[in-house]
Amino acid sequence: MAKQKNYGMVIDTRVCVACSACVYACKSENGVPEGYCRDWVVQETEGAYPKLRMENRSERCQHCENAPCVTYCPTGASHYAGDGTVQVNRYRCTGCKACLAACPYDARYVHPEGYVDKCSLCKHRLEQGLETACVSVCPTTSLNLVDFNEPEAKADEMMNGKEVYRQKEHAGTNPSLYWISASNKPGA
Amino acid sequence: MTETTTEIISTKLNPNVLPHLHIWEWHIPLYLFLGGMAGGLLVITSIMIVLKRRFGIGPRDEGDGCPCLAVRIGSILSPVLLGVGMLFLFLDLAHPLYVWAFYTTIQPTSPMSAGSWILIAFFPLAVLQAMLVNKKFLRERNIGIVNKLIDWTEDHLTPVALVNAHIGVGIGIYTGILLSFFSARPLWSSSILGMLFLVSGISSAAALMLLLAPDDEKPTYSMIDANAIWIELVVVGLFVLGGITGPANSSGAMMHLIAGDYQMAGLSYMIWFWGIFVALGLLVPLLLEFLEAAGVHIKFPQVAPVLVLIGGLVLRFLIVFAGQTYHTFM
């Protein structure tokens, strides 16, 4: 039997140019309706002029290992898929919106068809051995799909010796997205 | 030292979370209010029944097992109000046709799952109790199965009422817990919210019974209401203190509620909270009921209970809205 997958992402914010290709690749791959998104690009500027520091990053559902959306979902529609991802079964989703209130990353939205939707880490593509739409289109390799159960961990290699963080770790969610901070940039 | 700032520009579009959480409108606060009141009615009527049956305490006895007219009305209103509340809850679902999905599973970690089962568990015994205290009218109809049910309840009314009192407390607390488990929403994330909604529900229920009770029964409900308001004032105080003395997330959220200039229906949260909820919804009725008990008769005895009901409704709207308009846990 193949080893259990444990998917996640390592996102290198040093090279992200905020082109939004990932956002539009996702929208067309997953039929995300107009006015909504499963992933989005954030530009964070910090400091005092002229000493400014900027970080671009592409954000999405963090596929938390301890996901409040799953904890609070009353129907089991939101669930752990067993491959490290968190999924929504739209045929059990009542649209009660408990998961939206529960998510500390505001990663979800109510689909106009009446169920809750969010990044699925392109589960349908992963099952075919493909990468996610956003990863496959990212022109700077800022986005990287990783399997944390892989023996010769590509993830460790990417992150070694760099300042890496996870978002809102103190929320106790154990998120599966790792960010290589832009403060690693030369001259930052 | 120059001040450093952080500015975030995001391309996120989703209207449910931007510019702040926006998932619940008027349905949910109304449901929380009605549900809390239904729970409160069940608690009060059940306790009145037990007191009467077991200890002979309570207002006039009409000799048919029911302590008084207010209990008779309250017992009927309790399941009715909960039913109406659940209708609003149902209407709030983005996909109401999948409501069955709540009842094909038990999700032990989800308060909403527990709540949806409690809501169902509420009805059978509450309806039986309402039938029994109104048996006078039902017996006249002389329907076989109804007679049998009444006979059974007649023999078991004390245990039924005791269980009902607990279910009522469960419903009241649940309406608060539903919100307080969301640690991502700093205002709601307070364990005392369940207690606050419970006492507020009991005081609203007492106010409703006070409004509907005939004159000779009014003092009983006025007294219950005054006591519930006292307790509610203490719990509100603890809720506020717990917030402002808490970490940045909690204290910011509490200030957003009690001192915020964010508006709801044209008035700031601050005015709604202190002016309408605390002053008009708690302090003024408490004073009026105190005067009434001291023998100073007020021209319009309906004022106090109506204010209490308004206060209870405003509390639910304020908590639900202010909890959504404050930023997500950081």
Ligand code: SF4
């Ligand atoms: S980021 Fe939000 S939606 Fe995604 S798994 Fe975590 S809690 Fe759930």
Ligand code: SF4
């Ligand atoms: S909206 Fe759907 S996925 Fe979210 S908590 Fe409710 S039933 Fe679960």
